[in-house]
Amino acid sequence: MKENKYADPSFFRQYEKMLRSQLGLEGAGEWYVLKDMLPDFTEKNVLDLGCGFGWHCRYAIEQGAKSVIGIDLSEKMLEKAREINKLKGIEYFRSALEEVTYPNQTFDVILSSLTLHYVESFDTIAQNIYKWLKPGGQFVFSVEHPVFTAEGTQDWSYDTHGEKQHWPVDNYFIEGRRNTTFLGENVVKYHRTLTTYISCLLNSGFKLKKVVEAQPSEEMLKQFSEMKDELRRPMMLLISAEK
Amino acid sequence: MKENKYADPSFFRQYEKMLRSQLGLEGAGEWYVLKDMLPDFTEKNVLDLGCGFGWHCRYAIEQGAKSVIGIDLSEKMLEKAREINKLKGIEYFRSALEEVTYPNQTFDVILSSLTLHYVESFDTIAQNIYKWLKPGGQFVFSVEHPVFTAEGTQDWSYDTHGEKQHWPVDNYFIEGRRNTTFLGENVVKYHRTLTTYISCLLNSGFKLKKVVEAQPSEEMLKQFSEMKDELRRPMMLLISAEK
Numbered sequence: 197m198k199e200n201k202y203a204d205p206s207f208f209r210q211y212e213k214m215l216r217s218q219l220g221l222e223g224a225g226e227w228y229v230l231k232d233m234l235p236d237f238t239e240k241n242v243l244d245l246g247c248g249f250g251w252h253c254r255y256a257i258e259q260g261a262k263s264v265i266g267i268d269l270s271e272k273m274l275e276k277a278r279e280i281n282k283l284k285g286i287e288y289f290r291s292a293l294e295e296v297t298y299p300n301q302t303f304d305v306i307l308s309s310l311t312l313h314y315v316e317s318f319d320t321i322a323q324n325i326y327k328w329l330k331p332g333g334q335f336v337f338s339v340e341h342p343v344f345t346a347e348g349t350q351d352w353s354y355d356t357h358g359e360k361q362h363w364p365v366d367n368y369f370i371e372g373r374r375n376t377t378f379l380g381e382n383v384v385k386y387h388r389t390l391t392t393y394i395s396c397l398l399n400s401g402f403k404l405k406k407v408v409e410a411q412p413s414e415e416m417l418k419q420f421s422e423m424k425d426e427l428r429r430p431m432m433l434l435i436s437a438e439k
Numbered sequence: 440m441k442e443n444k445y446a447d448p449s450f451f452r453q454y455e456k457m458l459r460s461q462l463g464l465e466g467a468g469e470w471y472v473l474k475d476m477l478p479d480f481t482e483k484n485v486l487d488l489g490c491g492f493g494w495h496c497r498y499a500i501e502q503g504a505k506s507v508i509g510i511d512l513s514e515k516m517l518e519k520a521r522e523i524n525k526l527k528g529i530e531y532f533r534s535a536l537e538e539v540t541y542p543n544q545t546f547d548v549i550l551s552s553l554t555l556h557y558v559e560s561f562d563t564i565a566q567n568i569y570k571w572l573k574p575g576g577q578f579v580f581s582v583e584h585p586v587f588t589a590e591g592t593q594d595w596s597y598d599t600h601g602e603k604q605h606w607p608v609d610n611y612f613i614e615g616r617r618n619t620t621f622l623g624e625n626v627v628k629y630h631r632t633l634t635t636y637i638s639c640l641l642n643s644g645f646k647l648k649k650v651v652e653a654q655p656s657e658e659m660l661k662q663f664s665e666m667k668d669e670l671r672r673p674m675m676l677l678i679s680a681e682k
Contacts, residue, residue: 364605369670394650427612
């Protein structure tokens, strides 16, 4: 996460064009699943790790949160967040997630959307999050699915006619750096197994509430025919856990 | 599971030759992981769903279990179990797992090793197991990993030189029947997502204790060079859960 691709102008322009950037949460395919996993925000103190344009911060405030802190490494992201999702109760700060620090039992809810696969040690961040949460506090996050990150190219295997053949999985148990491409740019992500995600949470003291591999809704499948390929392999892993 | 391949003589002869059949638990690659997930058996009433030759039943008794019931669909398996793993306290019964029934709160521990991917509805069996367990009771099981069962051929994708290229994943979210081959015979298995395995357990009321994708130990990797391919994709999923 210390590498900051979102500061690169061409990458940023590409990202801005993505549906999720234009439409906010409703433009994110997994939002309808994640939304169901979120707790009641009324009067809660919330932390969003990797807040991007601040859509989840806005949502938390609109749902009654008392305060929301959004952290991101990208100053560009935060500028945009402050422009389009500036609401009373939200504060945005620039930091690498590895360098964030808070007193014990500060937050009721900690969120992180599609960010933690950029962090090298999930164990460290899971332990920190556990400490920063109040008893009964909720940690809800999404990451790229281990099946999606394992092999490294993050692309289908194609047959000789250029048709998608299947999704390749390789080096599943070899955790660590993957040099991938995202929106035409090189990006470093960290692959880890499902075992690691779940063990780090349980060993930190969390109780698992939900573990969901997001798939497109019936509605999305009807609206976008290319979405049917999303049924062929899991792309995102969503987890909610309680302190 | 109502289809009973283990009754087929040629299939049975192949199975008997496998290391896990010859050596018992020490011949099963995942045993060193599963063993660590098992509870204390002292004075416990144990049920083993899909007991095969009865190695886990024997282990439970040797570890101090009061009684063990081993269920299998295959009379051949049970004959062998009664021959090689006949110990005081173990009873073997023939039944399809879908037809097993017990009074509520009968068992302290319910085991199932590499059997539940033959059962069509994991939801039903998870609910039953929850009922049959006493409060605080443990359910520990292994199944073929969803990454292993999704595409259906249960084989690698090979390049033009016949080298293993990667493991193919496809139709991940299309759950249900897969016509696979095992030891040269056609076998029907049921693919389901990790989401389904975990949701059924949580919705039944279980608390998740461990979720582990078994990988070969350092020792196995040294001893058998072909084992390194087992690091390329997850083959088995092991879960322990508590009522």
